[in-house]
Amino acid sequence: MTDLATKPNADEAPSGVPSDAPTTPIQSGGDGAAFGYEWAPAEPAPKKRHLGLWIGIPAAAAVVGLVAASLVLIAPGSAIAGVPVGGMTPGSAAEAVQNRLAETTVVLTGAGGDVAVSGADLGATVDAQALADAAFAQNPMWNPTAWFAAPIDAPVTVDPATATEALREAVPGLYSEPVGAQVAFDANTASFAVTAAQSGEGVDVAAVQGALQDAFESGATSIDLAPALVPIDSSTTTELAQATADKLNGVLDTVGFYIGDERTVPVDRAVAASWLTVTPAENGDFTVTADAAAIQPTVDGLAAAVNRDVVNATVITDSSGNALSDLTAGVVGRALDSTDGVAGAFATQLADGNGVYPLAVSEVPFTTTTLARRIEVDLSAQRTYLFENNAVVQSWAVSSGLTPNDTPTGDFRMQAHVRIQGMGNRDLTKEPHYYTPDVPYVSYFNGDIAFHGTYWHNNFGNPMSHGCINMTIDAAQYVYDWAPLGTEVSVYY
Template sequence: MNENNEMHSAGSFADGETTAVFAPLDLSAVATPAAHAHAKSAHRHVRKHAIWPWIVLAVVALLGAFAGGSIWFFQSHVLPGVTLWGTPVTGRSYNQLVSQIDDAVANTTVTASYEGKTAKISLKDLGLSVDSETIASQVMDAKRNDPWWQRYISFWKTNDITTEPANPQAAIADTLNEKLSIEEVKPVDASLQLNAEGTGFDVVAGKQGQGVNPTPVAQAAVKAVQSLDSSKTQTVAVTLSTTQPAVTDDIATQAKATIDKLVDKPVAVTIGDHQIATVDAPALAASMRLDANENAKLTANETRNGYVVFDADKLQQYFDNSVKTSLSSTRVDQEVIVNNNGDVIDTLKEGHDGVTISDDSSFGQDAVAALAKGSGSVSVTGTVDPMQTKSTKRHVVVDLSDNKVYAYENDKLIRTMSMSAGQGNDRKTGECTGGDLCTPTGDFTIWLKYQSQDMSGNLTLSDGSQESWDVKGVGFVNYFSHSGCAIHRIASQSAINDAQVAELGNTSHGCVGIGWDQAEWFYGWAVMGTSVHVQV
């Protein structure tokens, strides 16, 4: 009996396994009064309700983090809903796009066939390149100006970039003809040629050729590239035909319009506020080429304005060899003649600034960037000693009352000459009393000059009578009125000097005659544009 009790207390079982035996649990130690239990139950209820705001806050935080992360991600990746040539490219980076386009260009070929012979032809074989960086930039910029919800949420709102990777019309057939063993007469591109004066450009017409027309092959290649799937190839049968040059006459004409604008309003080269040169027509000729493929990939030194491509290195070389060598560090002042209106009517001495350039290393790159935009200026570093202009004002006063011609320089009288005016002018008062044969009064400028001229005419006067004249070899003629009045050597068969003119009276049909001893000097002094004031 005791043995059995001992075995039970040890927890022995028939299988020989034993287990620990615990003392009976005293429930009184954990017993809770009813009121206390109710309080704990209420506390658990309060805690259960208090957790929901935290759950909502956590969800909002997660959504905010997701939205913020998405916005951050799409700052450097293609926005939702953007496609390239119909292919979705959302989420791609700029470098991924460039690589994808370049891979499509490099791996795409079209099978060209001619009389049973075939050849694999790529865009490169056709002389075409693709500016993947520019196209990728267009894709990256797509939808950037849309409202934020259309940028980041409205993925169903698509924006397809359709820029043609290359212009099929600009394809050349050299490699195509070679691979298909076709003899070709090459077309000659139209071009622009600097005119004889060096002030503008003329179009030199292109010439047609004979051979394979590369355009259908190029069109198939471009279409394959736009699929972004190089496995999509096709076969194009080619035929011999008249081939057009890549740069047609029409393209050259459009290029000329671009260049003409740059010639009419040239890019200025400045040091500070001083213009020291311009990118003129010869500079453009030295640095440009025509390219029919408007989307061709350019080198790092090139920029494009339509069909015209400018090379920064060539422009820099032209500036170094032709512009800088024409500049001088020593200033030379200009001397000009002006009239009463301040118009420059003659230049006695050309002048120039004193220019010293210390740094022009970025001129070429800056200049072609301005040419690509179509206007602007380029700054180089240096100093300028500005040219000064010395002006000499010349004007003439014809006084019909005292019968004199006065020549002034800078408002100082330098010469007085006797004259014979129109027969209709009163010799003492200068008034027009004879009607039709008067010298007109007013302000004029000399607009036409002849060293010698035969003068003839036939005038019907207001009284019905006829006045005719025919004088050979009138010397040193200076027309001031468009009605035909001039200051000239008095028309006579033999020389009449200044003193003799004073005794003649008014003998002309409206012109102003001066002595033979004065006329040649006056002709040389009163340059084209000189002011003439006729008074009574």
């Protein structure tokens, strides 16, 4: 019999078997042995599953990615004008904005049918990169409060020249060409005159730009526009033409070859104008050119017009050397220097608006001879003497005043010359009770006392006059011509 003390307790698991292990009842055998339990082999413990860890890693990576993206992307719902840019980088947004503008079309409607021109055709631009940078700065994705903000304004500009060319090609029937102002020489006035510019007509570029702006802001890809027409001014304006004509007329006013301040060889206005060609320039102004070959014949004739011999001066003075008049004006002699290159240089000057060409000459100064002249009247000898440098050059018998009308003595100066006049009083009942008409070559030196010609007597050498110095007509003419105003006259006995 089995010692119960040594048998395991039926409620107790065998050693090495966990107390919570399941048991299976069994019989000991067919001999009717006592009923007992036999322990079944233990099930292997299940392995732990870390599903949360494997799920969490991708999620965390996604969160990190979203955070990183929010730092470089524009917030959802953002727009630049009518272009959605939410979720884009500033670079992609800038490209999208510019592409949308380039593709937006303005459809010109009218009787001739609809014609579309795109933003690209019109040379339309926006500052796309600056706008995209502003959109990101104002509405970054990381800031939820900036999501779905109002669109950012995007001013559109078009290049006027590009737009005009595109519109002219699209609707040529709406264009008439302006006529530029012209400048030409008018022979009747001997001046350059202006033909005014005439305006043309064409599509209003500003209206097209406005329509493109409206479509771009609204997000539309196309917009209809009935084109308005506006005047088109020529770049060659009337004002520019007048300024050119004024400049050229200033040239004609002064044109010539100068020695110092003297216009020694003037050039006829029509001749000078024939040397000039005036053509409109691309910038709307005018280009002036001068033909050196046309100028050359005038240059070839300069020597004959410029060269001259020296002429020495002769000056009449009083006895103190004070000049009374020029008997012969002095003239400086001169000879023209080389004229090589003058025509080309003058052509350049004329084209620049300068008609004054200075000539280089060699000069020969003149000398001056002085003639000190004076007159003496010797009443005792009834004779007049003409002195030049203290030498008598002429002498005549004269008739001075007859008593009681004696010629006054003293030192005087020539005061006036009268070619012919009546002397005395036509009313013979009044002083001096005589009248002599048509007295020739009168030279006054003392009030109404004068040298003069005499045709009513030939008694020279004896007093005969009312105080004047009677002379033959030839002698009186000689004094008249020989003695300038200021000539000294001495009358004595």
